[in-house]
Amino acid sequence: QGAQRLAPRAVAGAPVPPSPLLVSADEYAARRRALAERMPDSVGAVVVFGAREPEADYLSFAQSPDFNYLTGFGEPDAALVMVRRAGGADGFDAVLFVQPRDPAREVWTGRRMGVAGVPAATGLAARPAGALRPVLDSLAAALAAGGRMLAVSAAASQGPEALSPDGQVVAALRRAAPGLRVVSASGAVARLRGTKSAAELARIRRAVDVTVRAQRAAMGLVAPGVNEFEVQALIEYTFRRSGADRPSFATIVGSGPNSTTLHYNADDRVMRAGEVVVMDVGASYGGYAADVTRTLPVSGRFTADQRAVYQLVRDAQAAAERVVAAPGARYAAASDSARATVARGLARLGLIEAPDATYDCGPAPAVAPNASPNGPPNASPGAAPARQCPQAGLYFMHGLGHGIGLEVHDPDQGVPGGVVGPGSAFTIEPGVYVRERLLEDVLPDTPRNRRLAARIGPAVRRYANIGVRIEDDYAVTAAGLEWLSRAPREAAEVEAAMRAGRLAAGRPAARDRALVESYRAGW
Ligand code: GLY
Ligand code: MN
Numbered sequence: 001q002g003a004q005r006l007a008p009r010a011v012a013g014a015p016v017p018p019s020p021l022l023v024s025a026d027e028y029a030a031r032r033r034a035l036a037e038r039m040p041d042s043v044g045a046v047v048v049f050g051a052r053e054p055e056a057d058y059l060s061f062a063q064s065p066d067f068n069y070l071t072g073f074g075e076p077d078a079a080l081v082m083v084r085r086a087g088g089a090d091g092f093d094a095v096l097f098v099q100p101r102d103p104a105r106e107v108w109t110g111r112r113m114g115v116a117g118v119p120a121a122t123g124l125a126a127r128p129a130g131a132l133r134p135v136l137d138s139l140a141a142a143l144a145a146g147g148r149m150l151a152v153s154a155a156a157s158q159g160p161e162a163l164s165p166d167g168q169v170v171a172a173l174r175r176a177a178p179g180l181r182v183v184s185a186s187g188a189v190a191r192l193r194g195t196k197s198a199a200e201l202a203r204i205r206r207a208v209d210v211t212v213r214a215q216r217a218a219m220g221l222v223a224p225g226v227n228e229f230e231v232q233a234l235i236e237y238t239f240r241r242s243g244a245d246r247p248s249f250a251t252i253v254g255s256g257p258n259s260t261t262l263h264y265n266a267d268d269r270v271m272r273a274g275e276v277v278v279m280d281v282g283a284s285y286g287g288y289a290a291d292v293t294r295t296l297p298v299s300g301r302f303t304a305d306q307r308a309v310y311q312l313v314r315d316a317q318a319a320a321e322r323v324v325a326a327p328g329a330r331y332a333a334a335s336d337s338a339r340a341t342v343a344r345g346l347a348r349l350g351l352i353e354a355p356d357a358t359y360d361c362g363p364a365p366a367v368a369p370n371a372s373p374n375g376p377p378n379a380s381p382g383a384a385p386a387r388q389c390p391q392a393g394l395y396f397m398h399g400l401g402h403g404i405g406l407e408v409h410d411p412d413q414g415v416p417g418g419v420v421g422p423g424s425a426f427t428i429e430p431g432v433y434v435r436e437r438l439l440e441d442v443l444p445d446t447p448r449n450r451r452l453a454a455r456i457g458p459a460v461r462r463y464a465n466i467g468v469r470i471e472d473d474y475a476v477t478a479a480g481l482e483w484l485s486r487a488p489r490e491a492a493e494v495e496a497a498m499r500a501g502r503l504a505a506g507r508p509a510a511r512d513r514a515l516v517e518s519y520r521a522g523w
Contacts (some may be wrong), residue, residue, distance in 0.1 A: 021072035021286045023199040025123040031192060035070065036082060036092040038188045043084070044148030045139055046092065046185050049166040050078035051154065057108050060246070065406040066189045068287060071096060072092035075112055075123055079132050080124075083139065096124040097132040109430040136169070137176055142178035151185035177404050187507040192412040194403065195423035200288060201475050202406070204404060204425050207285035208246065208473045208484040211292045214238035214281060215487040218253075219494065220501020222296050225242040227513065231279065232267040239283040248289035248408040252280035259467030260433040262398060273299040276306055278469050282408055289408040291427050292485045293471030300498045302491055306466055309432050310491050312345025313468045316430040320400060324420050324428070324474070325481045331414045332427070335400040338430045343392035351432060351434065352391035353452065360446040361389035383466060391456075394438060401427035404473060422478050429471030434463040 021028065040221065052065040053076035054060070069082050077084040077099050082092040099105075101114035118126035127135070140164050143150055150173070154166030156230050163171060170320030196204065214235040221234050231253045239247060255271040259278040271277055275298045296315075297306055319341045320334035343355035343474035364384030403412025419424055435442070438460055439453045473485040488497040 004257040006406065020193065021122065022068075022203065023072065023197070025072075025121075027197060027199060028070065029123055032070055032080075032082065032094055033091070034192055035185070035188060038191070039084075039092075039151060039185075042149050043151045043183070044143045044146060045084060046080075046082040046127045046153075047136065048080040048082075048153040048185065048189075048197055048202060050080075051076060052157070052165055053077050053109075054427075061288075062258070063409075064153075065193070066186060068406055069193055071122060071124065073098070073113075073124075075099060077129050079129070081132070081135065091248075091291070092340055094124055095135075096122060096126045097129045098126055100128045127357055133169070133199070136173055140173040140177035140180045144177040144181075149181040149183050150328070151183050151188070153185040153189055155485070158457060173302070177191070179247065189411075193405060194411040195415040195421075196405060196425050196475070197423070201423075201425060201477070203286040203288035204290065204473070204475065204498055205484055207283050207288050207290035208292065210239055210242040210244045210283040211281060211473075212485055212487040214283065214499060215265060215292055215294050215327075215337065215415065215502065218279055218281075219294070219296060219488065219497040220268055221501065222271065222279075222298060222498065223300070224298055225270060226271055227516070228258070228267040228269050228271065228277070230513070231277070235279070235281050242285075243286045244281070245285035245287065246284050247445060248282040248284040248291065250437060252293075254280075254467065257436060257465045259295070260435045260465060261467075262431075262433070271298045274303065276302075276310075276369065276466055278467055281468060282404075284408075287406055287411070289404050289406070290400075290473055290485070291404055291408050291429075292400045292473060292487060293429055293469045294487060294489070294494065295468045295470060296494055296498060296519040300502070301495055305463055306468075307491055308349060309434070309463060309466050309468050310470075312342060312349070313430050313432050313470050315345065316341040316396075317428055317470050317472070320428045320430065321474075321481075324414075324476075327480070329414075329420050330401070330418070331412075331420050332417055334428065335416065338400050338428070339392065339396065342396045342430060343390070346392055346432070348396055348461065351395060351456055351463065353455060355392070357391045358388035359391050359394070359452055360386035360444055360448050362444065385445070386448070391452070394432060395432045395434060397433070398429075398431065401429045401471070422476055424476040425474070427471050427473055429469055431469035431471075433467040434460060434465065436464040 038390055048067050048070055051064040063074055079097045082094045084092050096118055099112050101112055113121060115126045115128055118124055125402045152170055155164040157167040170182055182212050217238045218231050218235050221231055232251045235251055236247055250265040253267045254261060255269055255277040256275040258264045258269055259276050276295050276300055278295050280293040282289055302310055302412050316338040320338040323329050323334035323337050346352045347355045364387055403410040404416050405425060412424050412426050414424050442448045443453060475482045475484055488494045
């Protein structure tokens with residue numbers, strides 16, 4: 001009885017929290033207007049689903065990026081509905097559907113803004129989330145009757161067998177209004193997200209600064225005998241104590257053979273002298289992601305072989321940077337330039353036969369029977385020449401980079417196939433990864449590949465388990481290209497930072513390490 005009296009009074013008297021928006025309410029309103037302007041006349045309404053409350057309320061919640069971009073509203077189970085104004089008037093009316101205040105639930109989740117709190121905080125009209133389905137049902141019927149489409153941004157389904165909760169809502173709307181045509185709004189939102197505003201770039205810069213701070217701290221810790229997880233912990237501790245929300249993706253600290261696995265993130269191996277360690281890490285700050293990779297020699301000095309691989313990756317990155325620094329540059333041209341630089345370097349090291357050399361990478365593409373009545377007769381399947389792939393791709397097998405923003409892989413106007421311009425924010429991250437069992441596990445067994453393996457085998461064994469990736473973050477403004485992630489990067493700078501960092505940090509936590517090992521000894 002006491003609890004019943006207390007709850008409503010505590011809620012009524014609670015202070016209204018300051019605006020929780022990442023950027024100004026005006027900017028969100030401008031983004032919604034920009035989306036509305038990009039909707040063809042055939043679209044009558046737009047629905048953007050926010051992320052659902054995790055099933056278990058002790059899991060952390062992350063907002064859907066499209067919804068976040070258009071509203072800044074950080075609570076779960078919300079949706080934005082924009083409906084074209086009737087009677088030929090321009091524009092859309094927007095309503096945010098949100099969880100209502102619920103004192104019993106808020107004991108677990110903390111205070112929600114509630115319907116009453118939304119207009120002042122976001123500039124949007126609000127209704128309770130329970131009203132969403134009836135509103136969508138009548139909207140779907142009206143759109144179907146009027147011959148207009150519904151544009152939707154929803155969490156992706158896991159295939160036709162497992163519709164996401166958003167997908168289930170859309171499927172139910174289609175069943176209830178059979179004539180309803182539904183299109184995706186995600187492409188239009190992605191195009192808007194691909195050009196960052198000044199406020200967004202400011203948050204990206206901050207996320208990058210925090211990430212650089214963590215990279216520097218890690219440079220002082222890496223040493224023979226240190227476990228990868230100690231480095232991970234220091235990096236993520238540095239993120240959080242610098243005010244970052246969280247890592248923007250699973251922290252990658254991969255030493256020795258793990259340096260050649262692109263997304264290795266188990267982070268549980270003791271590093272040894274004479275190895276390299278790839279640290280691919282990023283903070284999310286104010287909702288925006290950074291993504292910076294450095295590769296270190298575990299013992300503090302690169303061997304001559306490690307340095308040779310490192311330098312060719314660094315040269316490739318510099319070549320790409322030079323391309324994107326030119327106004328009107330295409331990101332694809334930067335990628336071509338980096339790839340050509342890597343290929344020349346790999347040929348110099350004997351890891352490939354020549355910069356443009358290829359290998360048999362698969363069966364010949366199927367030829368349709370009698371594809372051309374006047375063409376040559378189809379070869380018999382056994383005689384078809386194998387598909388050819390560049391040898392350089394055996395070592396540099398990923399894209400040059402990606403946009404960064406609300407997501408660590410974010411849309412960007414220029415990446416991968418467009419023109420980089422003001423408002424672009426992206427990474428450049430070439431890499432070379434010499435996997436120990438490359439020749440046995442990756443090369444298909446053909447006569448041509450056997451000859452290739454004999455020629456490059458010695459170099460593969462020599463450089464085995466050296467994986468190098470160097471990744472930096474960039475923004476483009478009216479003033480040009482900006483290199484954001486100014487962590488030590490040249491080989492000599494990385495070595496100097498490791499020396500300086502070790503002196504400053506003192507010896508790493510040997511006692512903690514002994515404790516971990518003693519537990520494991522008993523398993
Ligand atoms: N940093 C991980 C990636 O870009 O895929
Ligand atoms: Mn990346």
